[in-house]
Amino acid sequence: MPYEGRYRLSVAHLLVALVAMFVVQPFVDHMAYGFLVASVFFTIVLLVAVNAVGGQRRSQIAAALLAAPAVGASWLQHVWPDSLLNDFYFFFSIVFIIYVIVHLFRFVVFAPSVNDEVLCASIAIYLLLAVAWALLYTLLALWDPGAIIFTEAADAHSKLEGFKSLYFSVQIITTITFGDIMPISDTARMLALVEATFGMFYLAILVSRLVGAYTGRNDSN
Template sequence: MKREGRRRLSVAHLLIALGVLFAVQPVVDQFSYGDLIESVAFTGVLLAGVSAVGNRRRTHAIAALLVAPALLTRWIDHFWPGFLPTEVCQFAAILFVAYVGWHLLRFVIVAPQVNAEVLCAAISVLLLTAIIWSMFYTLLGKWDPHAFQLPTTAGEGARLDGFLAVYFSLQVITANSFGDIVPASNIARVLTLAEALVGMFYLAIFISRLVGAYTSEPAAAVPLGEERAGESDP
């Protein structure tokens, strides 16, 4: 039971780390030292993600291999801006976050019982997806400064990055657009529609998962990282 509790705690830690990141970004985004605090918060998310993928050695080994370049490039870019292309930093983080999100999504789908651990994992998947798309928006904003129409309060020459990218991504994935940021290029529109569709299908899958769990026979919960009989590691 102690091992099972630790696994539940690891998913909760990831959700807490994500909550801290989303709470910190809008506050420190305008400060000179804000990038440092944001990097620390993002590092917490990455490290929490390693423990949240499960307890299998192979899964942890792959997570460790993927998180190393994500952390390294993040801090190199912080201390030596411009030393590495932005694309390298973003894609390293995208790859790791996608890996964690996939394992949590798989856990949410195959878990025989909906409990606090499954709910934490489900919310984490949604937030991780928003982070991935915010990185895509950041890259697109760099490649095409006119891909998005930003609010006048963002200032002249501002790009969709940092908190603005996360803010816009959360609007799209939750279907709560305020209209202050608008995709202006075709690529931006396609990317935005793709995230909206992912959010819609994810919500439908999760609701059906909840309905199925509450209408089926009670079953023993399977902790994150352990498979039911006959299932193999992806």
């Protein structure tokens, strides 16, 4: 088995870090230095994810090389605000998250049995998909401020970043939308459709995997 031994704690740690980031995010957006707190939690998620890609050394080295520029850019942009550095941060963060998702998905699909590690990895993948698309929406909103709009008057001057982008992403991936944030441009609509499709197909694959593993275990018994 190619992922032997590394997942026992690392996947659980990644899931805990992701849940903590989701819970803390709406509160830190209203704090004076909330962006620093958000960066701390996101950095923890990235660092824990490096350890969650598996037991092969080359996989972890590749993960560390992808995570390093994302972590560095996330902190540099606080002391040196620059649009190019901001784009650099989003690009490497998204690439790294995709890399982690691919490795965790392979682990879930090829695991010989369904256990706590597989369940933790499955949930972590779903949350990471929402985070990756939240970063994409934030990047799109920076490039095209009118691509995604707020329909509520109280949020008319808000920016799609931080918790708001995560909130919008979770709405799309779960296909439970409230109508307070709407994609307007064709690019934004395309991203929303792709995310919703990914979310539905992932849940379908996950359910079939769990049912198949359960059926196989009953047949062997």
